[in-house]
Amino acid sequence: MRAPRLLICTLMALCVVSMAASSFAAITEVVISAETIRDYGETSPQNTAFARDADASNGLAFQFIGGAANPPVADPTAYWQVEFWCDEGTYYIWARGKSDGNTGTDAFWLQFDNQIGTTEHTADPDFLGRGLGNWRDVFDAGIYKWLSQGVPPLTVVEWTARERGLHVIRSQPRQQPHNLDQLLLSQDQDEQPDDDPWPTEFPRKDPRAVESKGKLATTWGILKSGGQPAVTR
Numbered sequence: 280m281r282a283p284r285l286l287i288c289t290l291m292a293l294c295v296v297s298m299a300a301s302s303f304a305a306i307t308e309v310v311i312s313a314e315t316i317r318d319y320g321e322t323s324p325q326n327t328a329f330a331r332d333a334d335a336s337n338g339l340a341f342q343f344i345g346g347a348a349n350p351p352v353a354d355p356t357a358y359w360q361v362e363f364w365c366d367e368g369t370y371y372i373w374a375r376g377k378s379d380g381n382t383g384t385d386a387f388w389l390q391f392d393n394q395i396g397t398t399e400h401t402a403d404p405d406f407l408g409r410g411l412g413n414w415r416d417v418f419d420a421g422i423y424k425w426l427s428q429g430v431p432p433l434t435v436v437e438w439t440a441r442e443r444g445l446h447v448i449r450s451q452p453r454q455q456p457h458n459l460d461q462l463l464l465s466q467d468q469d470e471q472p473d474d475d476p477w478p479t480e481f482p483r484k485d486p487r488a489v490e491s492k493g494k495l496a497t498t499w500g501i502l503k504s505g506g507q508p509a510v511t512r
């Protein structure tokens with residue numbers, strides 16, 4: 280009687296371990312969409328909005344409509360903020376956005392982790408004051424385009440996650456008004472993405488980091504409540 284019980288316990292333990300391992304598959308690409316911000320993030324009570332927009336992925340865009348600050352401030356009156364899970368490594372930052380205005384409307388700041396609550400921020404170290412975006416320096420008004428930083432010379436801004444785990448990203452407007460459809464953090468997308476929205480499910484990529492029906496929703500819930508990392512069902 281004893282041996283089968285031990286065997287069953289061992290098999291169950293192996294099963295739990297393998298499930299835990301699978302829930303920690305590599306996440307080297309993170310897509311933060313307007314829906315992500317709405318469903319998982321937080322926004323300032325003022326100066327932000329969500330807009331129905333057929334040209335945005337899934338028809339929804341985030342908008343900065345006020346509260347711009349240049350340089351960035353520690354306590355912005357306009358921001359969105361999202362927690363996400365990713366692997367250690369260096370990420371290229373791409374933003375699919377648009378402005379209906381001129382080059383004085385189209386830039387934003389990004390802050391990660393300990394930068395939040397300070398005036399420190401992540402941008403091209405040679406052009407820190409330009410922030411990110413600046414789509415109107417390159418593209419026509421009113422058209423969604425992927426860009427990292429568009430004031431000539433165009434640059435690809437990078438951010439390094441020093442550890443695998445939960446991170447926080449906050450954006451505040453350097454200029455407004457403009458729309459953000461999606462933000463992409465990718466360890467291998469070093470060239471400008473196509474104009475199409477980044478697919479929410481793509482081959483050999485792992486979008487679970489921000490997908491509402493993905494595993495990280497479970498992981499997040501447990502991490503946020505202070506429990507152990509999730510064993511995803």
Ligand SMILES: [Ca+2]
Pocket residue numbers: 382383384385386413454
């Ligand atoms: Ca600009």
